[in-house]
Amino acid sequence: MxxxxxxxxxxxxxxxxxxxxxxxxxxxxxxxxxxxxxxxxxxxxxxxxxxxxxxxxxxxxxxxxxxxxxxxxxxxxxxxxxxxxxxxxxxxxxxxxxxxxxxxxxxxxxxxxxSSIRDLYLLPALPRDKWGNGCVKGLKARGGLTVSMCWKEGDLHEVGVWLKNGSSSLQRIHYRGTTITVNLCCGKIYTYNAQLECVKTFSLA
Structure with a gap:
């Protein structure tokens, strides 16, 4: 009602x-x-x-x-x-x-x-004045996706996403008005900077 x-x-x-x-x-x-x-x-x-x-x-x-x-x-x-x-x-x-x-x-x-089925939003509600610096490791999202990230002075520093096996439904990553389309391969870690540019990839093995 x-x-x-x-x-x-x-x-x-x-x-x-x-x-x-x-x-x-x-x-x-x-x-x-x-x-x-x-x-x-x-x-x-x-x-x-x-x-x-x-x-x-x-x-x-x-x-x-x-x-x-x-x-x-x-x-x-x-x-x-x-x-x-x-x-x-x-x-x-x-x-x-x-x-x-x-x-x-x-x-x-x-x-x-x-988590959302197709979209990953990074730090959308971070209390910057309380938790200005920090890291999280091993967060789980739908489809077997794992996310780790660090931020400094309230701004994203680096985020890594990976998929151990199977296929993920993740299609887009968002951060402060920037959106990128992703196509993740199983067994690889993808690392992005604050501009959501992929700065490195390497094998989980």
């Missing part, structure tokens, strides 16, 4: 966000193709607020990231990563146990991060 008509919301801050499926984990709403719908999704997220259990917080992180909003993504990450003592927990307060499982009964795992 959030999309269909005006109505009085009985619980404005409800933790469920199923009406935003098209933005995440679906792919029918994107910043590039549907700016008006993205604005509507953002307004809906503002209304829902930032409170909620772990799985809902995880969904909100992913939704804000798909909207390329680093400020809200970062705030939600901070809210998620707080230690909960299982012997003294408060129901529905969110947070994580020491094994990184979400502290919300019953155990739920329906907030798995999912």
């Amino acid at each position: 959030e999309w269909a008509q005006d109505f009085k919301d009985p619980d404005m801050h409800h933790r469920h966000l199923s009406h935003l499926f098209g933005l995440f984990p679906g792919h029918s709403i994107t910043i590039d193709k549907n700016p008006e719908l993205c604005e509507a999704a953002e307004n809906s997220l503002y209304k829902r607020g930032e409170d909620g259990p772990g799985w809902s917080t995880t969904w909100k992180i992913a939704l804000w990231a798909h909207l390329h909003n680093s400020e809200h993504s970062y705030r939600m990450v901070k809210q998620l990563i707080k230690l909960v003592d299982p012997d003294h927990e408060v129901a529905f307060e969110g947070g994580l146990y020491s094994n990184l499982f979400a502290a919300h009964p019953p155990f739920q795992i329906d907030a798995n991060f999912r």
Whole structure:
């Protein structure tokens, strides 16, 4: 009903966000193709607020990231990563146990991060003033793709992508308005710079 008509919301801050499926984990709403719908999704997220259990917080992180909003993504990450003592927990307060499982009964795992089928967006919601420098290694994307990258002073420095076996559905890589078309061969690591120029390739073997 959030999309269909005006109505009085009985619980404005409800933790469920199923009406935003098209933005995440679906792919029918994107910043590039549907700016008006993205604005509507953002307004809906503002209304829902930032409170909620772990799985809902995880969904909100992913939704804000798909909207390329680093400020809200970062705030939600901070809210998620707080230690909960299982012997003294408060129901529905969110947070994580020491094994990184979400502290919300019953155990739920329906907030798995999912990548796009054909497009890879690099650092779309990086909080540059908080995590200006960093590296990630071994991120997994659909189709068996692996991604590692480093950034300096908030800007992409280098990214490597590779496919161990099979074929990937990845067709495009995006970074700050630059888009390239890729055709990856299995067993090769492709390294790109901040301009998304392929600067080197070498065999995994």
